[in-house]
Amino acid sequence: MSGETTITVIGNLTGDPELRYTTGGVAVASFTVASTARTYNKQIEKWEDGDALFLRCSAWRDLGENTCESLTRGSRVIVSGRLRMRTYDTSDGEKRTVFELTVDEIGPSLRFATCDIKKAGRTNGAPGQARPSAAGDPWASTHAPAASGSGGTWQDSDEPPF
Helix, strand or coil: CCCCCEEEEEEEECCCCEEEECCCCCEEEEEEEEEEEEEEECCCCEEEEEEEEEEEEEEEHHHHHHHHHHCCCCCEEEEEEEEEEEEEECCCCCEEEEEEEEEEEEEECCCCCCCCCCCCCCCCCCCCCCCCCECCECCCCCCCCCCCCCCCCCCHHHCCCC
């Protein structure tokens, strides 16, 4: 995915991830990660919190389903993905611009916690359907673009062409 802005964010989930399905049955999880920079103030010899960054995230297909099954509000996570900018008009006619992260990888931070890893079964993101193997490539259908709608229902046109 050449030319795209890829970032990694470490922070906490502000709420439980929400799982929805497109009209075509493709799973997408939505959640927000809050990341706050901390700096050490030598004058008062204490750590201080900086401004918080709240970043909306979308995880597609199996990744979205696994995220909802594994992570909850307050979980400290490491999220890597492609940063997207989207502009839309509000009902009042104002133009708004938001930044969103299409998640490629997510996992719990093990700095202050432990976890048990359990390998998940393979599906195509729709309940009860097995995903066919794509010529032996286990990552063939794990990447998808961010939804272009302004919320609510995901459309089939929002999902990737593969």
